[in-house]
Amino acid sequence: MKFCPACGNQVNLAIPPGDNRERFVCAQCGEIHYQNPRNIVGTVPVWDRKVLLCRRAINPRYGFWTLPAGFMELDETTTQAAARETLEEAGARVEIQELFSLLNVPRARQVHIFYRARLLDVDFAAGEESLEVKLFDEASVPWSELAFASVEQTLRFFFADSASGNFGLHTGDVVHSLHAD
Template identity: 75%
Template structure:
């Protein structure tokens, strides 16, 4: 950040009074510019024994498979955002069920939240950000072509929980992998 969004003057890093870490602070108007993690919201859309995945048509990870997900927008809940992203990326209408994974990704300043979701029908179609969408059973998942560690971890949790017959909320931290660079 270089300039204040309030008055347009340059900002600098300093620790504001009553705080404990450096923030961007405008030397002209005193506005403190907090930078916080961004929420990525999505679903694990299920039809019978299959999970819906999208092949990415955008970077990062163009051509790799992912669960339908994206950045949460202002004025929506996490579940509303997850349903919207699923519709936008896969043309899929879903019934949102329970929050399934909440994974912190500190090296990219994100928190990823995935909801279990039931596909309402098979009227699915790739959106602008997807090359194709496809239903996979567990044995067909292209594990070596999964776009992000959070998606792979969410899918592993899903299949393990399904085998155990009990779905739980899973939380954790995902740290930079060698594959991500």
């Protein structure tokens, strides 16, 4: 950030009084501009123990597989965002179930939130941001072609929970990966 959205003057990095980290502060009007992580929200859509994945038609990671997910919009809940993204990317209607994984991705300045979801039918099709969509069981998941480490972690949690029959909430950090989150 170079200029203040409030008055248009230059901003500088400084630690404001009473704060403990650098923020963009306007040299003219004194406005403090906070930058916060973005929420990426999606689903683990399931049909008959198989998970629906989307092959990306956009960058980053064009051509790689991912769970249907995207940026949460203003004025929507996380469950609304998850259902919307699943419909937009996979043309899939789902029943949102419980929160399944919440993974911090500090280097991307994001939080990735996935809900388990039940596909309402198998009438799905690739949306504008997907090249194709397909159901995968654990053995057929293209593990080396997954777009993001958070998706890989979430899928590994899902298949482990599915095998045990005990689904829980999974949290953690994605600090390093071979994939670009």
